Each structure stands twice: as structure tokens, then as C-alpha cells.
Amino acid sequence: MDDPRSESSQNLEQWIQGCTALLAPSADWEPDLNVARARFAARRRRRLRLRRYSLIAAMAAVVACVVLYGILPPRKVFAQRINSTGSYFVFRLYRVEQLWRWITLVRPGPVLLPSLQEHLGLLHAQALTESGAAQAVSDVAEATRRAGFVPFLPHSEVLSKSPQLSVFGPMSYRTVVRTADLEQALRERGVPDQDVPKSWDGTQITLQMGARVAAEWTDVPAGSSGESEWLELTLVQVPPLVVATPTGFDLAAFTAANLRAAGMRNRQAALKLAQLNTTAPALLLGNLPAPRHAGVRAVDLLAGPATLIEEFAMPRPGARSGWFEPSGPEVERVTLLWSRPDRVYMLSGTMRVPCDMFGLDMAGALTDLMDLAISIE
Amino acid sequence: MTVPKEASRDFDSLFDAGYRRLARLLYRITGDTGRAEEAASEAFWRLHHRPPPAKANVEGWLYRTGVRLALDQVKKDRRRARYEALGSFFRLAASPEKGLERAEERTRVRRALCELKADQVALIVLRAEGLSYGELAAELHLNPASVGTLLARAQEAFRKEYVKRYGRPAQ
Numbered sequence: 001m002d003d004p005r006s007e008s009s010q011n012l013e014q015w016i017q018g019c020t021a022l023l024a025p026s027a028d029w030e031p032d033l034n035v036a037r038a039r040f041a042a043r044r045r046r047r048l049r050l051r052r053y054s055l056i057a058a059m060a061a062v063v064a065c066v067v068l069y070g071i072l073p074p075r076k077v078f079a080q081r082i083n084s085t086g087s088y089f090v091f092r093l094y095r096v097e098q099l100w101r102w103i104t105l106v107r108p109g110p111v112l113l114p115s116l117q118e119h120l121g122l123l124h125a126q127a128l129t130e131s132g133a134a135q136a137v138s139d140v141a142e143a144t145r146r147a148g149f150v151p152f153l154p155h156s157e158v159l160s161k162s163p164q165l166s167v168f169g170p171m172s173y174r175t176v177v178r179t180a181d182l183e184q185a186l187r188e189r190g191v192p193d194q195d196v197p198k199s200w201d202g203t204q205i206t207l208q209m210g211a212r213v214a215a216e217w218t219d220v221p222a223g224s225s226g227e228s229e230w231l232e233l234t235l236v237q238v239p240p241l242v243v244a245t246p247t248g249f250d251l252a253a254f255t256a257a258n259l260r261a262a263g264m265r266n267r268q269a270a271l272k273l274a275q276l277n278t279t280a281p282a283l284l285l286g287n288l289p290a291p292r293h294a295g296v297r298a299v300d301l302l303a304g305p306a307t308l309i310e311e312f313a314m315p316r317p318g319a320r321s322g323w324f325e326p327s328g329p330e331v332e333r334v335t336l337l338w339s340r341p342d343r344v345y346m347l348s349g350t351m352r353v354p355c356d357m358f359g360l361d362m363a364g365a366l367t368d369l370m371d372l373a374i375s376i377e
Numbered sequence: 378m379t380v381p382k383e384a385s386r387d388f389d390s391l392f393d394a395g396y397r398r399l400a401r402l403l404y405r406i407t408g409d410t411g412r413a414e415e416a417a418s419e420a421f422w423r424l425h426h427r428p429p430p431a432k433a434n435v436e437g438w439l440y441r442t443g444v445r446l447a448l449d450q451v452k453k454d455r456r457r458a459r460y461e462a463l464g465s466f467f468r469l470a471a472s473p474e475k476g477l478e479r480a481e482e483r484t485r486v487r488r489a490l491c492e493l494k495a496d497q498v499a500l501i502v503l504r505a506e507g508l509s510y511g512e513l514a515a516e517l518h519l520n521p522a523s524v525g526t527l528l529a530r531a532q533e534a535f536r537k538e539y540v541k542r543y544g545r546p547a548q
Contacts, residue, residue: 009529012532012533012536015536016501016504016505016532016535016536017505019482019486019490019535019539020405020486020490020501020502020504020505021505022479022482022483022486023404023405023406023408023483023486023487023490023502023505024404024405024505025401025404025405025410025413029401029404029410030397031396031397031400031401031410031413031414031417032414033393033396033397035414036392036396036400036414036417036418036421037392039418040392040418040421040422040425043422044425047426
């Protein structure tokens with residue numbers, strides 16, 4: 001080939017032709033049209049299949065979005081402690097949580113204790129030391145000075161309203177076990193398989209409670225703390241309770257027997273609940289204002305278990321059962337008891353409008369209360 | 378968007394008539410029959426899947442698309458060849474029955490060609506396929522009066538690229 005720089009444009013074109021002739025495919029190579037057609041058809045089929053699946057996936061996504069939109073309305077604020085390290089995440093999936101609470105807590109229903117109030121009277125708990133009248137305090141600092149520990153309150157993003165704080169002095173209770181009364185109560189409840197050792201008879205149990213701080217919120221509207229309206233919310237915290245029993249006395253077994261005597265038929269459930277270190281004091285204190293009946297169960301507050309007590313209102317006259325009417329007893333008040341290494345908490349709320357024990361509103365109330373409990377620092 | 382049903386028959390005819398020619402044309406760029414067929418298939422697939430506007434010259438669109446795809450493939454292969462002891466580009470371009478010198482020259486030409494713009498490459502390879510200026514204008518949807526100028530520019534660009542890379546061509 002000649003140097004193109006010294007040639008005319010015609011020669012340049014000839015040089016180019018010479019170059020491109022080198023690139024020509026071999027004369028005996030013929031692209032296979034059949035293979036190309038088959039490959040093309042296969043690709044077209046894949047494309048159609050993909051489009052069909054994409055359509056199905058898109059429809060599923062739309063349905064999911066519609067469902068989520070229905071159950072995920074915006075919520076004012078909802079902070080949740082994820083672990084004990086104290087890290088917080090703003091968690092707005094309130095409806096999902098409510099639905100979860102309904103599935104896991106409300107739908108199975110509580111373990112009813114139809115005779116709790118009656119049975120509490122049989123324990124004959126007597127106050128050894130009275131705590132005296134509540135002393136109103138202006139702020140947390142004053143409460144700290146009077147109670148001797150720093151009271152923790154719900155996270156301000158969960159409940160922004162300021163509470164009325166008060167401090168109660170120490171108190172102690174005592175009860176003496178009467179096995180005859182316990183056996184009688186078990187018989188009346190139709191519980192034949194509960195063992196009541198004779199050695200329990202005459203055993204003295206004392207409960208000592210240090211100074212406690214109560215925080216009260218009244219008339220908490222919906223939106224201030226979740227979606228439930230509360231007539232009042234009360235948070236009581238106290239240093240760890242001291243339950244004194246004679247050596248060898250099985251407090252958990254005694255508590256379980258009392259729960260069964262109060263109407264809890266399931267032995268395992270009673271034992272499980274009795275293991276919680278807040279259940280026995282709750283029974284001994286006997287300060288559960290059970291107006292009619294109560295239900296009890298163990299719940300998980302992420303950082304540990306808690307005892308949940310539901311108190312039922314009397315059925316309203318003329319109330320009907322149906323899809324849109326209450327189909328079960330109406331819950332009026334819910335209480336959570338749980339303990340941490342340095343204190344015991346009791347958080348209770350009275351709802352402005354009692355709600356069906358199996359309803360979604362009940363799940364909302366439990367969600368609100370548990371969120372409050374979880375957010376307490 | 379895909380080719381409408383009524384146009385499906387036309388597409389099949391176009392595929393039957395144009396596929397071989399496009400694949401052979403693209404071989405000049407890729408130097409590999411498999412790569413050339415892949416690029417040709419891809420060009421037809423794009424025509425089927427996202428056809429050009431109705432008034433567009435479909436054949437010219439196919440050539441331009443095919444050339445771009447082939448150039449992309451060559452560049453991709455070249456990048457890969459940098460990391461391989463024996464680049465596939467060189468291996469595939471080699472032709473044992475011809476002399477080493479001729480094979481090397483083919484490689485040089487192809488590498489210089491692949492440095493040009495896609496439209497210039499399309500002009501040069503279609504011209505090499507024997508298309509007249511009028512046919513080039515029709516196929517590539519160009520003004521017939523400017524085809525000669527555009528082709529001359531493309532050839533000059535090729536010459537410059539070749540000389541820049543390899544200096545005086547091998548005799």
C-alpha cells in the first residue's frame with residue numbers, strides 16, 4: 001500500500017478500499033438466518049413472560065400500597081426504644097403495630113380473673129406502715145429530692161403533656177397465709193389440681209415499698225399519646241419492692257395458687273405469670289381497683305416482660321352484640337406492671353370510652369400504653 | 378412499545394432480507410462472526426422493541442444502530458483485552474490461513490476504524506460494501522449532495538487516525 005499522505009483524494013479512496021477489503025468477511029461465511037430467527041423468537045417469549053410477571057408484580061404492589069395506605073395513617077410522633085442501649089427510632093408504622101397487638105394480644109383475649117376482687121379480700125393484707133397523703137411536687141428535681149431517686153417519665157415525643165407529680169412515703173404490707181381459705185376458693189373455682197402445701201398455713205409475707213413517685217396526666221386527648229383518649233394516665237415508680245418470706249417458701253407457687261383461686265383456670269398460664277416479679281406484689285398490695293372482673297396476661301416490653309391487667313366495665317344497658325357493636329365485655333382500665341433493676345413501674349390508664357375487649361380500639365389502647373411504657377427513660 | 382401487529386409481517390420480511398447483510402457489514406467492525414451476529418440481532422431487537430418514528434428510514438436506522446452496537450462491542454473487548462494476556466480481539470481477528478503481516482494490518486485498520494464516530498464508520502463500511510453515493514444517502518438518510526463530502530471527511534479522519542497510530546502504512 002502507498003502512503004496516503006502523498007496521494008490524491010482518489011488514491012486515498014483506493015487506499016481506504018484496500019484497507020476495508022481486509023475487513024471483509026470470508027466469502028464462505030453466511031450468517032445463519034434460522035438461528036437468528038430462533039434466538040429472536042426466544043427473546044420475544046422471554047420478554048412477554050417478563051412483562052406478564054411485571055404486570056402481576058405491579059398489581060400486587062398497587063394492592064399492597066392500597067392496603068398499607070389504609071392501615072398506615074400518619075401519626076403524630078411515635079418513638080420506640082429498640083434496645084437497652086437507648087437508641088431511638090421514630091417509628092410511624094402505628095397501624096401495623098396496632099394490628100400486631102390485636103393479633104397477638106387482643107384476639108386471643110386475656111386470662112379472665114372473674115373473682116379477683118373477691119379473692120384479694122381473702123388475702124387479708126394489712127398495712128403495717130401507711131405512706132400517708134400524697135405530697136404534690138412542682139418538678140422532677142423536687143420529686144427526686146423527696147423520693148431519693150430520679151423519676152423517669154415517658155419520652156416527650158410520645159407524651160408531651162406535663163404531668164402532675166406527687167410523692168408518697170414508704171409503706172409496708174403484711175399478710176398471713178390461710179390455706180383453708182385458699183383451698184376453699186380453689187374448690188369454688190373448680191380447680192382440683194392445685195397443690196396447697198399445709199406448710200404454707202400461717203406463713204407471714206411482708207411487702208416493703210420505698211417512697212414512690214406518681215405522675216398523673218388527666219384528660220389526655222387523642223393525638224397526645226397515640227389515638228386513645230384517656231381520662232387519666234398514672235405512672236407510679238418505686239425502688240425495688242422487698243417481699244420477705246420465710247426461707248424455703250415458694251412465693252411463685254403461692255402466687256400461682258392465688259391466681260387460680262381468683263379464676264385463672266390454666267395452670268401453666270398461672271405459673272408463667274407468677275414468675276414475673278411484679279405479679280406477687282400486685283396481688284399482695286390488693287390495690288387493683290377491680291370494679292367487676294379483671295383479665296391478666298404477660299406482655300413483652302422489648303426490654304423485658306410485664307404484667308398487663310385489664311379491668312372491665314359493667315355491660316351498658318341495651319348494648320347489642322354484632323359486627324359493629326361490642327361483642328365482649330368492655331375494658332375500662334388497663335395497667336402495666338414491670339420491673340427494672342433499679343425500680344418497679346406501674347402504668348395505668350382509664351379510657352374515656354370503654355372499648356370492646358376484642359376490638360381494634362383495644363389494640364390501639366394497648367399499643368399506646370405499651371409505647372408509653374417503652375419510651376420511659 | 379413494540380411493532381404493531383399489522384407491521385409484524387413487514388418486520389419479518391425486513392428481518393429476512395436485512396439480517397445477513399447487516400451481520401456481514403458488522404463483521405468488518407467486530408472481526409468476529411459471533412459478535413457480528415449478536416450485534417445484528419440486537420439491532421433488529423431494538424427495531425422491534427422500540428421502533429424509530431414512522432417516517433424514519435428503517436434500514437438506515439438499522440445500520441446506524443448496528444454500527445454503534447458493534448463499536449461498543451469492540452471497545453468492550455478492547456478494555457477486556459488490556460487485562461488479558463491474549464486479548465480476544467486479537468485472537469479472533471487472526472486468520473491462520475493468511476499471513477501474519479496481513480493479519481496485523483487488518484488489526485491496525487480495524488483499530489483505527491473503531492476510533493472514528495459511528496456515522497463515519499457506517500459510511501466507510503457501507504461504501505466498502507459497494508454502495509454508491511445515492512445508495513449511501515438513501516440508507517443513512519443523508520442529503521445526496523453532501524454524501525461525497527461526508528464520506529471524504531470520514532476517510533480523511535480514518536487516514537489521520539491510522540497515521541497517528543501507526544505512521545506509514547506497511548507495504
